[in-house]
Structures are given as structure tokens and as C-alpha cells.
Amino acid sequence: MTGCVSGRAAAREQIEALESACERIAQPVLGQHLVWRRVGSGPPLVLLHGGHGSWLHWARVIPALSASFTLWMPDMPGYGDSTLTPTQGLDELVAQLRQGLDALLGARTPILLGGFSFGGLVSAQLAAQCDHVQRLVLIGPAGHGGPRRQTVTPLPWRDLDPDADPVGWASRMRHNLLAQMLHSETAVDALALEIQWRGCLNTRFRSKPFSRSAALAPALSRYPGEVLTIWGEHDVTAVPRDKADGVAPQGALRRQRVVGGAGHWLMHERPAATALLMRQGLAAA
Incomplete structure (x- = not known):
């Protein structure tokens, strides 16, 4: 129990x-x-x-990426600290995010865009609507409509209390992270547990119907720029080896890269490799 408590305290300090x-x-x-x-x-x-996340999904790549870019990381509508919550589905979420982004940075300001999982689908939708997105990087994007490889069922988490039962809490959260997000046991550290827990508690938008759709390809077909998609070798949300490089109808490259030994949450499990690939995918902008 002492280890769980001290580990969580250390994770809070990191955050x-x-x-x-x-x-x-x-x-x-x-x-x-x-x-x-x-x-x-x-x-x-x-x-x-x-x-089921927040800006903290990017925690481990923020130091590397912030050396080259000004990072703008929202808690998307329906998530984290944002009180703005869509009630009409994905189109409304994208519209709310676009309104906020345009007001903050300017509707014509050139930007780079990166999205993880459900955020990858949202990024593709945004890029299809905005002509000032210069490059797009997607990490394990949802909405591909293809097969999934998940074999372990996540366990209920709403009954958990990390203060009353830190060992039980850590065990359940570890199980769920390995079922969906991470491949290696060693990647499930105190920081991953805390980020996942906070994300689950503060999620109000149900993304699953959109994540399991085939909405990604139509959105990308409307985006004229270059796209780099990065997958973890063991990502249970897709079959990365079935993905191949291609060219968009407008002639822009659509590249795919697979990071070995990693699961879905690449930024946490392989931060150095992920940040390097992201920088390479965005460098031409």
C-alpha cells in the first residue's frame, strides 16, 4: 500500500x-x-x-516537442477541465473546437495539427474543414473502420476509490491500461495510472460510436496536405501492418510508420521515438 501511495504522490508532483x-x-x-x-x-x-483523456495524454512528449514548437493543447469539449460539453455528437464537438481555435490563434494562421486516438479522428475532421492546416500527424487514429485486436476486457472502474483502496485501485487501472492502452508491463507506471484515472473521471463525451466508425478516410480524402500516421506495433485498436503508404487524390503523401514493441498510447510508452517521428512528419511545414 505504501508503494501505491508514494507512487501516486510522485505522479501528482510530475503533473x-x-x-x-x-x-x-x-x-x-x-x-x-x-x-x-x-x-x-x-x-x-x-x-x-x-x-477518456486530456491534454496529459501528451505529457511525456511535451518537453521534446516544446523545444521546436509552440504547443497548444486543449482539453477538448466534453473532457478534462473544459466545461464546454457537446450534446449533438462529433460534428458539434468539431465545430466548438474550431470556434475556440479560430478565436485563439486566428482563422487564417497556419498551424500544425497532431491527434491521438479519438483526437486523431477529430484532427482529420478539422483539417478537412480548415485550409490553414499545413501538416497533419495522427497517432493510432480512431475511425479507421477496420479490425481491432483487443482480446482482454476492461474492468469497471467507477466503483474505485484510490484513497480507500490504493492497491485495488492500482490493480484495476493497471489491468485496463494493459487491455487497451499500453503493451509493456513496465510502461504502466504511476504517471500512467494517474493520467488515466483523471481522464476517466472527467470524461463527459461518449466517443466510442465515432471511434468505431469509418469516418477517418472520408475526412482525410478532403484534406489536401501531407499526413503521417504512426502506429504502435501492438496497438489493439487496429492492425497496423495492414496499413501502407499512399498518395492522396491531390498528390500529397500519406505515410505510415510503425513503432516496435509498443501499444496504443505511443506517447507514453515510446516518447522519444514518437517525438522524433512527429518532428520528422512536421518538419516540412
Whole structure:
């Protein structure tokens, strides 16, 4: 029990340190707030987290990416600290995010865009609508409509209380992370547990119907720029080896890369490799 408590305290300290390095922006949108974190210097790079997540999905790649880019990381509508919550589905979420993004950075300001999991689908939808997205990087994007490889069923988590039963809490959260997000046992550290727990608690938008759809390809077909898609070798949400490089109808490259030995949440499990690939995919902008 002592190890669980001390590990969680250390994870909280890591998150607090990351928070202190970022500027927190509570942006008024439609009478609510869309909360962003900004850090770094260079071209603006907007990073969209996955379902049951928050800006903290990017925690382990923030130091590397912020050295080259100004990172703009929202808690998307329906997630995290943002009080803005869509009630009409994905189109409304994308519209709310676009409204906030345009007001914050300017509707014509060139941006780079990165999305993880459900955030990858949202990124593709945004890029299809905006002509100022210069490059797009997707990490394990949802909405591909293809087969999944998940064989382990996640366990219920809403009954958990990390303060009353830290060992039981850690065991259940570990199980769920290995079922869906991470491949290696060693990747399930205290920081991963805390980020996943906070993300689950603060999720109000149900992304699953959209994540399991085939909406990604139609959105990407409307985006004229280059796209780099990065998969973990053991990502249970897809079959990465079935993906291949291609060319969009407009002639832009559509590249695929697979990171060995990793699961879905690449930024946490292989942060150095993920950050390097992201920089390479965005470098031409």
C-alpha cells in the first residue's frame, strides 16, 4: 500500500511540475470554457488528446516537442477541465473546437495539427474543414473502420476509490491500461495510472460510436496536405501492418510508420521515438 501511495504522490508532483511550465488559458466559448495549455516556442502545433483523456495524454512528449514548437493543447469539449460539453455528437464537438481555435490563434494562421486516438479522428475532421492546416500527424487514429485486436476486457472502474483502496485501485487501472492502452508491463507506471484515472473521471463525451466508425478516410480524402500516421506495433485498436503508404487524390503523401514493441498510447510508452517521428512528419511545414 505504501508503494501505491508514494507512487501516486510522485505522479501528482510530475503533473504539477508540467502544469507550472504551461500557461493555462480558460477560453470563453458559448457561455462555457474551453481550457488550453500552451508551452514552448516556434510554429504553433495543436495537439488533440484521445477519448477518456486530456491534454496529459501528451505529457511525456511535451518537453521534446516544446523545444521546436509552440504547443497548444486543449482539453477538448466534453473532457478534462473544459466545461464546454457537446450534446449533438462529433460534428458539434468539431465545430466548438474550431470556434475556440479560430478565436485563439486566428482563422487564417497556419498551424500544425497532431491527434491521438479519438483526437486523431477529430484532427482529420478539422483539417478537412480548415485550409490553414499545413501538416497533419495522427497517432493510432480512431475511425479507421477496420479490425481491432483487443482480446482482454476492461474492468469497471467507477466503483474505485484510490484513497480507500490504493492497491485495488492500482490493480484495476493497471489491468485496463494493459487491455487497451499500453503493451509493456513496465510502461504502466504511476504517471500512467494517474493520467488515466483523471481522464476517466472527467470524461463527459461518449466517443466510442465515432471511434468505431469509418469516418477517418472520408475526412482525410478532403484534406489536401501531407499526413503521417504512426502506429504502435501492438496497438489493439487496429492492425497496423495492414496499413501502407499512399498518395492522396491531390498528390500529397500519406505515410505510415510503425513503432516496435509498443501499444496504443505511443506517447507514453515510446516518447522519444514518437517525438522524433512527429518532428520528422512536421518538419516540412
